[in-house]
Amino acid sequence: MIRIKGIDHVVIRARDAEIMIRFYCDVLGCGVEREASAELGLTQLRAGSALIDIISVDGELGRRGGAAPGNDGLNMDHFCVCLENFDESAIRKHLSSFNISGSDLEQRYGAEGYGPSIYIKDPEGNTVELKGAPG
Numbered sequence: 115m116i117r118i119k120g121i122d123h124v125v126i127r128a129r130d131a132e133i134m135i136r137f138y139c140d141v142l143g144c145g146v147e148r149e150a151s152a153e154l155g156l157t158q159l160r161a162g163s164a165l166i167d168i169i170s171v172d173g174e175l176g177r178r179g180g181a182a183p184g185n186d187g188l189n190m191d192h193f194c195v196c197l198e199n200f201d202e203s204a205i206r207k208h209l210s211s212f213n214i215s216g217s218d219l220e221q222r223y224g225a226e227g228y229g230p231s232i233y234i235k236d237p238e239g240n241t242v243e244l245k246g247a248p249g
Contacts, residue, residue, distance in 0.1 A: 123165035192241035200246025
């Protein structure tokens with residue numbers, strides 16, 4: 115029987131990997147965990163206990179996925195990161211410092227149950243859900 119413990123990593127194909135890496139590091143607080151060769155086009159970012167992999171559509175891995183993501187097709191609907199501390203006003207102030215506006219606050223269901231949630235967009239249009247713990 116397979117029992118999933120959690121998400122290990124998410125892979126995002128990017129037209130501009132450097133802008134995406136800066137967004138995930140500067141805005142969401144990830145750190146660069148590992149960079150593969152330039153030919154491979156892969157940078158792995160630490161996101162809590164998981165990884166967010168950014169692959170350039172021009173790199174070896176990215177070319178395997180076909181055309182770059184755009185208005186006619188994104189990489190995914192969204193992915194969700196669970197925040198250690200969910201303080202809506204502090205989150206909005208931080209996002210505002212990067213000229214990012216989030217969605218309205220809603221209670222959404224996730225792995226730990228219903229909790230506060232805000233959606234934002236990364237520089238290439240992928241939706242990222244910022245989610246707090248239930249209660």
